[in-house]
Amino acid sequence: DIQMTQSPSSLSASVGDRVTITCRASQSVSTYFNWYQHKPGKAPNLLIYAATTLQTGVPSRFSGSGSGTDFTLTISSLQPEDFATYYCQQTYSTPYTFGQGTKLEIK
Amino acid sequence: QVQLVQSGAEVKKPGASVKVSCKASGYRFSSHSITWVRQAPGQGLEWMGWISGYNGDTIYAPKFQGRVTMTTDTSTNTAYMELRSLRSDDTAMYYCAREGGVYVRFDPWGQGTLVTVSS
Numbered sequence: 001d002i003q004m005t006q007s008p009s010s011l012s013a014s015v016g017d018r019v020t021i022t023c024r025a026s027q028s029v030s031t032y033f034n035w036y037q038h039k040p041g042k043a044p045n046l047l048i049y050a051a052t053t054l055q056t057g058v059p060s061r062f063s064g065s066g067s068g069t070d071f072t073l074t075i076s077s078l079q080p081e082d083f084a085t086y087y088c089q090q091t092y093s094t095p096y097t098f099g100q101g102t103k104l105e106i107k
Numbered sequence: 108q109v110q111l112v113q114s115g116a117e118v119k120k121p122g123a124s125v126k127v128s129c130k131a132s133g134y135r136f137s138s139h140s141i142t143w144v145r146q147a148p149g150q151g152l153e154w155m156g157w158i159s160g161y162n163g164d165t166i167y168a169p170k171f172q173g174r175v176t177m178t179t180d181t182s183t184n185t186a187y188m189e190l191r192s193l194r195s196d197d198t199a200m201y202y203c204a205r206e207g208g209v210y211v212r213f214d215p216w217g218q219g220t221l222v223t224v225s226s
Contacts, residue, residue: 046215050210
């Protein structure tokens with residue numbers, strides 16, 4: 001199985017901050033890579049797919065970069081509604097695997 | 108709009124089985140697979156497997172192979188996930204999601220079904 005490792009596991013930030021979350025795959029996944037946002041009591045929400053493509057309806061302050069084994073999610077200016085847990089995912093091969101999550105909290 | 112609506116919460120005893128449904132609307136059911144993901148309390152997301160909406164082909168995560176069965180009813184555009192021999196550590200929120208694209212991604216997701224396994 002391909003292991004996905006996110007860092008940091010948790011992060012405190014303020015509204016307006018620029019935030020970066022990283023994810024590393026245990027082997028190359030090319031750009032078969034996604035980011036999701038998950039809020040308590042809600043279903044996960046797709047933010048970025050194919051490593052860099054913004055899902056329709058997702059604000060442009062979210063962006064993704066990377067290929068191969070190293071990926072980054074950037075939020076350019078945090079908004080109150082962005083405080084959530086973020087997960088990376090590889091869909092290069094089954095079993096599809098997720099990172100352990102990064103919990104983004106209000107400072 | 109594309110929507111997935113799941114069945115309601117379940118409480119089961121250890122050793123029992125549970126069957127969760129996921130009714131799709133707003134798109135051609137046969138054009139996409141349905142994938143299942145679970146989240147145990149305080150844990151991350153765990154992929155369980157997927158089923159083709161076209162021909163019913165399945166791929167299961169090795170962890171669940173032999174204990175899970177995924178099926179579809181194309182007459183009602185509904186997918187099902189049955190998990191057998193339930194244990195306490197199967198207590199989790201179970202989600203279905205539409206899977207698609209050349210670069211596979213899960214979107215949208217159902218609202219989730221809480222399965223509690225307790226004696």
